Amino acid sequence: MNSATIILWCIAGVLFLYSWKEGTGTVKRGGLLAWETTKQNALLLVLAFIIVGFVNILSPDELVKTWIGPNSGWRGILLAESIGMMLPGGPYVVFPLIAILFEAGAGLAPVITVITSWSTQSLLTISFELPFMGWRFTVIRWSIGLFIPLFSGVAALLLWG
Amino acid sequence: MLSTIKKYQIHFLLLVVIIILGVLTYLQAGWDLVQAGFLQGIKILWRELPLLAAAFLTAGFLQSLVKEEFITRWLGADAGIKGILLACLGGGLIPGGPYAYYPIAGALLKSGAGLGVLIAFVSAKNLWSVSRLPLEFAILGTTITIRRYLITFLIPPLMGIFAERIFGKRIKNIRENIDL
Numbered sequence: 532m533n534s535a536t537i538i539l540w541c542i543a544g545v546l547f548l549y550s551w552k553e554g555t556g557t558v559k560r561g562g563l564l565a566w567e568t569t570k571q572n573a574l575l576l577v578l579a580f581i582i583v584g585f586v587n588i589l590s591p592d593e594l595v596k597t598w599i600g601p602n603s604g605w606r607g608i609l610l611a612e613s614i615g616m617m618l619p620g621g622p623y624v625v626f627p628l629i630a631i632l633f634e635a636g637a638g639l640a641p642v643i644t645v646i647t648s649w650s651t652q653s654l655l656t657i658s659f660e661l662p663f664m665g666w667r668f669t670v671i672r673w674s675i676g677l678f679i680p681l682f683s684g685v686a687a688l689l690l691w692g
Numbered sequence: 693m694l695s696t697i698k699k700y701q702i703h704f705l706l707l708v709v710i711i712i713l714g715v716l717t718y719l720q721a722g723w724d725l726v727q728a729g730f731l732q733g734i735k736i737l738w739r740e741l742p743l744l745a746a747a748f749l750t751a752g753f754l755q756s757l758v759k760e761e762f763i764t765r766w767l768g769a770d771a772g773i774k775g776i777l778l779a780c781l782g783g784g785l786i787p788g789g790p791y792a793y794y795p796i797a798g799a800l801l802k803s804g805a806g807l808g809v810l811i812a813f814v815s816a817k818n819l820w821s822v823s824r825l826p827l828e829f830a831i832l833g834t835t836i837t838i839r840r841y842l843i844t845f846l847i848p849p850l851m852g853i854f855a856e857r858i859f860g861k862r863i864k865n866i867r868e869n870i871d872l
Contacts, residue, residue: 533743534787534823535743535787535788535789535792535823536742536743536746536788538787538788538823539743539746539747539750539787539788539792540742540746542746542750542786543746543749543750543753546749546750546753546754546757547749547753549753549757550753550756550757553757557756557757558756560756561749561752561753561754561755561756561757562749562752563752564751564752564753564755564756564799565748565749565751565752565753566752567752568748568751568752568795568798568799569748572795574703575702575703575706576737576744576791577734577737578703578706578707578710579706579791580733580734580736580737580740581710581729581730581733581734582706582709582710582713582733583732583733583736584729584730584731584732584733584734584735584736585710585713585714585716585717585729585730585732585733586713587729587732587733587736588717588725588728588729588732589713589716589717589720589729621789622824622827622828626827626828626831626832627831629831629832630831630832630833633832633836639835639836639839642832642836643836643839643840643843646832646836646840647819647840647843647844650818650819650821651815651818651819653790655790656790658706658709659789659790659791659794660790660794660814661702661705661706662702662794663794663795663797663798663870664794664797664798664801664810664866664869664870665866665869665870666701666702666869667862667865667866667869668801668807668810668866668869671807671811671855671859671862671866672811672814672815672855675811675851675854675855676815676851679844679847679851682843682847683840683843683844686843687839687840687843690839690843691839
């Protein structure tokens with residue numbers, strides 16, 4: 532069990548204790564709401580995780596290594612944003628990949644762009660965002676977000692070359 | 693018929709993505725890898741079940757504990773900058789992947805949180821993420837990590853303010869969007 536799971540169980544535990552203090556009605560309602568959310572989203576989660584599985588297997592590592600070279604400038608930043616969107620998995624998977632990239636000579640600006648783009652624009656994350664937030668929220672957040680990796684990359688380029 | 697399609701539109705969308713990825717995998721490496729991809733997904737889901745359970749329970753208790761007037765007051769559209777900063781703090785501190793924080797964000801949306809607040813919450817989770825910090829330092833090194841944090845530090849609150857200004861009025865439509 533990783534630390535995120537442990538911390539989240541602790542938060543759930545504290546919230547449970549609070550609900551208990553408020554009375555059994557609150558506990559029951561909380562449990563019921565949790566169950567409803569689970570039921571509503573169970574199938575969606577299975578589908579979303581199958582997508583994660585496929586992206587994992589297809590693994591675009593090679594693309595990443597081929598596309599961002601050193602001194603790639605503006606084009607590198609644009610490419611880095613697209614690559615960041617497609618990187619699969621959590622930080623355990625993505626950070627080592629980006630570290631390899633940096634060691635291979637990728638510039639600081641594209642690397643920062645990749646991290647930012649993976650953080651805010653990841654296409655894989657959308658499979659989880661859509662069910663819980665709806666498409667309207669997703670479209671608004673994602674489109675505003677498109678500028679962030681570009682901004683970060685350009686800022687890094689101007690500040691540190 | 694139309695309402696069924698509307699109810700399951702996201703299922704359909706995800707299914708289409710799965711089919712496209714399946715065909716891509718098949719063309720690249722054959723049937724065996726299609727099966728492997730499928731199984732890989734189920735395996736990851738199985739591994740993440742404890743985290744999912746915790747996330748759903750947190751979302752459930754949060755919804756039942758927190759009174760709507762509290763959310764409207766602190767995290768609603770009229771909470772202003774205070775709500776956005778609070779959301780950034782919450783987002784930055786909450787651990788776990790998208791399957792953990794989106795159920796929680798969804799619960800907040802249902803309970804009356806404003807758009808700017810929700811955007812700030814998700815963006816701070818993505819960019820501040822304290823639980824990710826040690827790993828980022830360890831694997832990517834001090835220089836990259838500090839510089840990235842410096843550059844992106846102001847983005848979550850700014851994005852929240854911007855989204856609230858421009859699209860804040862649409863929160864009702866957005867909320868209807870999940871009450872399928």
